[in-house]
Amino acid sequence: MDKYVTGAVIRRLRESKKLTQEELAQQLFVSSKAVSKWETGQGFPDISLLEPLAKALGISVIELLSGEEFRNRNRASDMARSKFYICPVCGNVIRTVGEALVSCCGITLPPAEPEEPDPDHLIRVEISEDEYYVTVEHPMTKDHYISFLAAVSDHGVQFTKLYPEGNAEARFRIDRVKGLYAYCNRHGLFEKKPGI
Ligand SMILES: [Fe+2]
Numbered sequence: 001m002d003k004y005v006t007g008a009v010i011r012r013l014r015e016s017k018k019l020t021q022e023e024l025a026q027q028l029f030v031s032s033k034a035v036s037k038w039e040t041g042q043g044f045p046d047i048s049l050l051e052p053l054a055k056a057l058g059i060s061v062i063e064l065l066s067g068e069e070f071r072n073r074n075r076a077s078d079m080a081r082s083k084f085y086i087c088p089v090c091g092n093v094i095r096t097v098g099e100a101l102v103s104c105c106g107i108t109l110p111p112a113e114p115e116e117p118d119p120d121h122l123i124r125v126e127i128s129e130d131e132y133y134v135t136v137e138h139p140m141t142k143d144h145y146i147s148f149l150a151a152v153s154d155h156g157v158q159f160t161k162l163y164p165e166g167n168a169e170a171r172f173r174i175d176r177v178k179g180l181y182a183y184c185n186r187h188g189l190f191e192k193k194p195g196i
Pocket of ligand 1: 184185186187
């Protein structure tokens with residue numbers, strides 16, 4: 001957790017829910033004086049109250065801690081515009097269709113910004129029948145390897161998890177693919193448009 005809830009956030013959210021300090025206090029089984037103290041920076045709600053507090057304010061705990069409410073403005077949800085979030089601690093990969101606040105292992109993750117492949121991370125594509133055969137010439141050691149390959153179309157994602165000592169290769173259906181991605185655990189995300 002890199003932030004804790006602030007009084008200003010509690011007040012803003014409480015007021016936008018049209019709750020009085022007393023009404024919020026009742027829902028949390030605390031005194032209205034306690035709520036007043038949080039809002040004026042003279043105290044913090046106990047961590048055990050974060051979940052009921054978020055619930056009472058109609059948001060998630062993560063939103064409460066970040067002080068921002070997230071609403072997906074991309075309801076049309078073009079998959080090709082979605083993002084990868086990669087956890088540097090456990091290697092988890094999260095793919096979102098629209099904007100999101102993503103947290104893993106206690107860290108709020110930024111979306112991975114893909115780069116053009118450099119000579120050490122060239123993504124090669126061969127077409128065989130209805131498939132892209134994708135390879136990356138890259139070490140696959142325990143410390144430095146390509147940890148996944150993905151093909152993103154406007155309606156879905158094909159994803160292949162890779163492991164050290166394996167081959168940096170995958171096969172994807174040629175199905176409206178807009179971008180091919182390779183993620184190196186040391187150097188980040190690389191993107192190639194098929195056919196280029
Ligand atoms: Fe690398």
